[in-house]
Amino acid sequence: MTGPDEREPIPGDLRALIDRAFDYRGYVTLARRDGGPVVGFVYDRGPEHVELFDEAARRRVRLAIDQITGVEFTGEDSAARAQQIWERRRGGLEPPDAQRGAWGEWGEPATGDRRSTRPVLILVALPAELRSVAGVLRARPDGGTARGRLGATGAVALAVGVGGGAARVVEAERPGLVISCGFAGALEPSLAPGDLVLASSVRDEAGESIAASEPVLRAARRVLDAGDRACLAEGELLCTTEVVATAAAKRALIRPGRLAVDLESAPAAHAARRAGIAWLALRVVLDPLDADLPAFAQVVRGSYLAPALRHALRGPRAAAELAELARRVRTASRSLARALARLGAVVGGLIDAERAP
Amino acid sequence: MFTVARYVLKQRIAGRTRYPLVLMLEPLFRCNLACTGCGKIQYPTALLKKHLSVADCLAASDECGAPVVSIAGGEPLLHPQIAEIARGLVARGRFIYLCTNALLLEDKLDQFEPDSHLSFSIHMDGPRVEHDHSVCRAGVYDTAIAAIRAAVGRGFRVTTNTTLFDGANPDRMRRFFDDMMALGIEGMMVSPGYSYRKAPDQDHFLRREQSHRLFSRMLESPARRWRFNQSPLFLQFLMGQREFDCTPWGNPTYNIFGWQRPCYLLQDGYARTFRELMDRTEWSRYGHASGNPRCRDCMVHCGFEPSAINASFGSLRGMGETALALVRERR
Secondary structure: OOOOOHHHOOOOHHHHHHHHHHHOOOOEEEEOOOOOOOOEEEEEEOEEEEEEEEOOOOOOEEEHHHEEEEEEEEOOOOOHHHHHHHHHHOOOOOOOHHHOOOHHHOOOOOOOOOOHHOEEEEEEHHHHHHHHHHHHHHOEEEEEEEEEEEEEEEEEEEEEEOOHHHHHHHHHOOEEEEEEEEEEEOOOOOOOOOOOEEEEEEEOOOOEEOOOOHHHHHHHHHHOOOOOOOOOOEEEEHHHHHHHOHHHHHHHHOOOOOOEEOOOOHHHHHHHHHOOOOEEEEEEEEOOOOOOOOOOHHOOOOOOHHHHHHHHOOOHHHHEEEEEEEEHHHHHHHHHHHHHHHOOOHHHHHHHHHHOO | HHHHHHHHHHHHOOOOOOOEEEEEEEOEOOOOOOOOOOOOOOOOHHOOOOEEOHHHHHHHHHOOOOOOOOOOOOOOOOOOOOOHHHHHHOOOOOEEEEEEEEOOOOHHHHOOOOOOEEEEEOOEEEHHHHHHHHHHHHHHHHHHHHHHHHHHHHOEEEEEEEEEOOOHHHHHHHHHHHHHHHHOOOEEEEEOOOOOOOOOOOOOEEEEEHHHHHHHHHOOOOOOOOOOOOOOHHHHHOOOOOOOOOOOOOOEEEOEEEEEEEEOOOOOEEEOOOHHHHHOOOOHHHHHHHOHHHHHOOHHHHHHHHHHHHHHHHHHHHHHHHHHHHHHHHO
8 A cells, every 4th residue: 555655756747737637628538547537627636636527517526646647638628719719700790690599509498407308319320220229219210310219218310321420410409418329340359249339438530539428338337237148348449431341450450448440439429529418339249350341341331232132142152241241230230229228228317417417 | 885894894803804705606607698808608518508506506605605796607697597596695685796798688587576685787898889899799789788778677776897908998988887877777897807818819908007097097087977886995996096905815706616716717726615715725826916927917806896895994094085985986
């Protein structure tokens, strides 16, 4: 056990970073000696500690400075943004009709607390993923959208295509929680088709990492880890802009703590964070680390039906390959549906995690 | 005035050297405007969506004990329970100044009842052109004027608060004071803006000497009808006729983070309790005399009104000087 006098002195550069984090009007990610990174807004610091609000602005976290090993400025600086906006329109005024009423950008609450009626928004990429989600919501997909209920909470599921559309949809639906879900490729050798990956953070191709809110993760973990045959793993999700289809390509992306690769979670997390909404990325493994996807699946398409049939007609090996892929899709879809159904039990609480007390 | 005087004398008799006069209560940071000189509202959205509960606000007032509560923000009228907060504070005998840009005031008036303890303090930074420029939106001055008329007409106490920046024209401001008093308001508050480092416009904050020049020209030979809801000694301080140092503990600030150290304007961290704020803040690091560069040009009322009030009620001489200043002001 280390007493206060035996602690290592805090390096000056770390102290300077903590001072900068305290002055910063955006989220920072604090790396810890023990445990995962903590993301939040630093509002107080002393000689021995920092205090921050988590990303949902619900939970206060107090960390000993000697447990902090690094500081990353991962969120947008609100003050710098306000100054940039002002510089751009220097001297120019918003016209009166630019107001969204006298409530400004916040909008007038309907009656009571309208946030309690905000839906959960489930973002998937492909129509095949939407079909399995729609089943859980007891809804029929209509033009890429399925509206129903997840547990007792209103839910909207949308197939937004690969990589895009999340920001627009988040703005349009004004949800209380964003769940990005769908298929992923494993970057961890022990993960099999149908295994679940709960993202503690998502990292985009530019290297920016967004950590998930711990209260949201904790609630999700509790229900997802309860006696399902699929394995639940929690760690980093890498989000690329092109399909990573071959075993060799996947191996090149392996890093400690990184579990899977997908195409959609980072835009969804970015959009939710910008809107101040809690988010969750839940993926299901479609292709294990050592498996290649068939050639037709290596390209992003709206529909895979015709290319799959053409692939099957190339010969018995290709047909077997397609059958194997179809089996994995079924396994992954069922696993995802079961996981979403279990999330239904806590999703109202996850929306509450975002609400101001 | 009588309540504040009695409170100050009570503190003095009890031998307290540091005591609060006005609780600056910030129940939320979100706002429906983005003013050029405001550094209060630049936070991530999740924090802007957060607000103090009614119970938090009342507990803060109980903990602090200041006789006056200024409800600031953010825009307090965006708080869904703002009327409940005001009612709770009035029921505790506090004098409330509900600071608002008035965009929502007319719509919300029905939620409030006129009371001698409740004043709406309307943000008005000058005549139409100057005010709309300051709040970066056309039409806000006219909306605020309509709201003032409506509130005064329904029997509410209404004051204005005016923050001034470099470039303010003293002659136009004098006409603005005439216009405000003609609306039937009870009094006006004026102050130079604080040079928030997080504010969008960093080029128009007043240096101390500039403040002296501006306020001297603006407030010399005041019109008889002008009423300032401020200590006359503070106005003399603004004009450079009197020197005070800051009383940063005079207007303690409570918001979603806790008790803000050391004052309404600077954020050097937060205390969990009011007692911790008072007892464990290094007050000697703040104020003009401390040499703290962030305090160098500050002449804002939240730091110097308490100094002026302490001077007014702290001695017979102070009382005499205040009485004399009041007579001069109204001559």
